[in-house]
Amino acid sequence: MEKNEIYRRLPRVDSLMKEKETEELVKEYGYDCVLDAVRRALDAAREELGYCAADAEEELAETLGRSLSGIRNKIREILCRENRMNLMPVVNGTGIILHTGLGRAPLGREVLLHAGQVAGGYSDLEFDLETGKRGERCLNFEETVCRVTGAEAAMAVNNNAAAMLLILSALASGGEVVVSRGELVEIGGGFRIPEIMELGGAALREVGTTNRTCPEDYRRAVCQETKAFLKVHTSNYRIIGYTRETTLEELAELKEETGLPVIQDLGSGVLVDLGKYGLAREPMVQESVRSGADVVSFSGDKLLGGPQAGIIVGKKKYIEKMKRHPLARALRIDKFTAAALEAVFRQYLDPEKAAEKIPVLRMLTRPAEEIRADAENLAERLRTSIRGDAPDGAEGARITVEECVSRAGGGSLPEQDIPSYAVAVDPADIPAGELAARLRRLELPVIGYLSGEKLFLDMRTIGEKDAGYIAEVFRAGEILRKEAR
Numbered sequence: 001m002e003k004n005e006i007y008r009r010l011p012r013v014d015s016l017m018k019e020k021e022t023e024e025l026v027k028e029y030g031y032d033c034v035l036d037a038v039r040r041a042l043d044a045a046r047e048e049l050g051y052c053a054a055d056a057e058e059e060l061a062e063t064l065g066r067s068l069s070g071i072r073n074k075i076r077e078i079l080c081r082e083n084r085m086n087l088m089p090v091v092n093g094t095g096i097i098l099h100t101g102l103g104r105a106p107l108g109r110e111v112l113l114h115a116g117q118v119a120g121g122y123s124d125l126e127f128d129l130e131t132g133k134r135g136e137r138c139l140n141f142e143e144t145v146c147r148v149t150g151a152e153a154a155m156a157v158n159n160n161a162a163a164m165l166l167i168l169s170a171l172a173s174g175g176e177v178v179v180s181r182g183e184l185v186e187i188g189g190g191f192r193i194p195e196i197m198e199l200g201g202a203a204l205r206e207v208g209t210t211n212r213t214c215p216e217d218y219r220r221a222v223c224q225e226t227k228a229f230l231k232v233h234t235s236n237y238r239i240i241g242y243t244r245e246t247t248l249e250e251l252a253e254l255k256e257e258t259g260l261p262v263i264q265d266l267g268s269g270v271l272v273d274l275g276k277y278g279l280a281r282e283p284m285v286q287e288s289v290r291s292g293a294d295v296v297s298f299s300g301d302k303l304l305g306g307p308q309a310g311i312i313v314g315k316k317k318y319i320e321k322m323k324r325h326p327l328a329r330a331l332r333i334d335k336f337t338a339a340a341l342e343a344v345f346r347q348y349l350d351p352e353k354a355a356e357k358i359p360v361l362r363m364l365t366r367p368a369e370e371i372r373a374d375a376e377n378l379a380e381r382l383r384t385s386i387r388g389d390a391p392d393g394a395e396g397a398r399i400t401v402e403e404c405v406s407r408a409g410g411g412s413l414p415e416q417d418i419p420s421y422a423v424a425v426d427p428a429d430i431p432a433g434e435l436a437a438r439l440r441r442l443e444l445p446v447i448g449y450l451s452g453e454k455l456f457l458d459m460r461t462i463g464e465k466d467a468g469y470i471a472e473v474f475r476a477g478e479i480l481r482k483e484a485r
C-alpha cells in the first residue's frame with residue numbers, strides 16, 4: 001500500500017466532527033476547542049505514520065490500526081489536558097510553611113468564605129451605607145487593623161514592596177532617607193532597599209557600619225534634605241557577634257529632636273508572641289507602634305497568614321498623605337483581598353484563637369510530637385495502600401518515619417530550625433527522584449523533597465485530607481513500578 005493511501009485512511013476532520021461522541025464533547029468544551037483537538041489528534045496520528053519506513057507494510061498497517069482505534073480517546077485526552085487550569089492546587093510536603101513558590105500563606109476556611117461572599121456579589125467596598133453616597137475604600141478593614149495593632153490609621157496596597165514604594169514616594173521623594181548599613185536588605189524576587197528607594201525618588205543616606213550603627217550616626221546624618229529615618233527588619237538574615245543596633249525607641253527620641261518621621265519596614269507582620277510557642281521572637285507590629293514608629297509596613301501573606309498585601313499602619317497625618325498620593329490608586333487592593341484581610345485581622349482580635357484558626361500559625365506552632373503521630377499514621381496507611389489486595393505482593397518501597405526540620409520560609413525566621421517528622425519513601429525499583437517527578441505530575445501534584453536516597457514528605461505542611469489523598473496515590477504500588485507510567 002502507498003504511504004499516501006495510508007494517510008487517506010485516517011478519518012477526515014469533518015466526519016469526526018459529525019460523530020455523536022464528538023457532538024457530546026462540543027457541548028462540554030465548545031466547537032472551536034473540539035475542532036482544534038480533532039486536528040491535533042489527526043496531526044499526531046500522521047506524524048506517527050511518518051516515522052514508519054515507506055516499505056514497512058506491516059508496521060504501517062499496525063500503526064494505522066492503532067491510530068484508528070485510539071483517535072477518539074486521543075481527542076478526549078487533549079481536551080481534558082487543555083481544560084485543566086495551569087494554576088492549580090498542590091500538596092506541600094516540603095515543610096516550608098511560607099513557600100513563595102507554592103503561594104506563601106494558605107487562607108483559612110472562614111476567611112475564604114467571607115472573601116468569596118464579598119467578591120461573588122456586590123459589597124460596600126467604596127460605599128457609605130449611612131449616607132448612601134460614595135465612601136472610602138476599605139474603611140471597615142482599616143478599623144479592624146487599628147484595633148489589633150493599636151495604630152491611629154491604616155491602609156493596604158498590593159504587597160509590602162508596593163507599600164515601601166508608596167511610603168517613600170509620598171513622604172521622602174526629592175529628599176534623603178537615613179538608613180543603617182546593616183539594614184540594606186535584599187529580599188528574594190528583586191526587592192532591594194537601595195533600589196526601591198531610588199524608585200521612590202529618595203536618596204539613600206547610609207550610616208554606621210554593617211555590624212554597628214548607633215543613634216549618633218543617625219543624628220549626624222540629618223541635614224536640610226533629610227525627610228525620614230528608615231529602619232528595615234533584617235527578616236532573612238542575622239548579624240551576630242560584635243553588634244549595635246539602634247532601636248526604634250532611640251530613633252523615636254531623635255524624632256522628638258528633629259521632627260522627622262520614623263519609618264519601619266517590618267517584613268513579616270507578626271501579631272502574636274511567637275516566643276510563647278518556643279519559636280524565635282520576631283518583632284511584633286503592636287510593639288513597633290507602641291515604640292513610636294510613625295509608619296510601619298508589613299506583608300499580608302508572610303507570618304500574618306493572610307492574602308498577599310502590603311499593610312501600612314501609623315500616624316494619621318502620614319497615612320492620609322499616602323492615601324492622597326497618585327500611586328495609592330495604582331497600587332490599591334481589590335475587594336477579594338480587602339475582605340480576606342478584614343476577616344484575618346478579626347481573627348487576631350483573639351490571639352489564642354488566631355493561633356488555631358490561621359493555617360500558617362497553626363502549622364508553625366504544632367508540636368513535633370503531634371506531627372510524629374500523623375507521620376506514623378500516614379506511614380502505616382501507605383504500607384497498607386501499597387500492598388493493595390495482594391498481602392504477600394512485592395514491597396514497592398520501604399516506608400519509614402524520619403526526624404526532619406521544617407522552615408517558616410518566605411524569608412521569615414531565617415535561623416529557626418523547627419523540629420518535625422516526615423514520611424520517607426525509599427522506592428525499591430525506581431530512583432527517589434523519579435518518584436518525586438511522578439508525584440509532581442499528578443492531577444493534584446504532591447511536592448516532596450529528596451534526602452539521601454529517599455523522598456521526604458514533611459507532615460507539618462500536610463493536612464488530614466492531603467494524607468488521605470497521598471495514601472490513595474500509592475494504591476497497589478502502581479506509582480512505584482519500574483515501567484514508565
Ligand SMILES: *Cc1c(COP(=O)(O)O)cnc(C)c1O
Nearest residue numbers: 159160161187235266267268299
Ligand atoms: C518580604 C519583605 C518585603 C517584601 O514584601 P512582599 O509582600 O513580598 O512584597 C519587604 N521588606 C522586607 C523586610 C521583607 O521581609
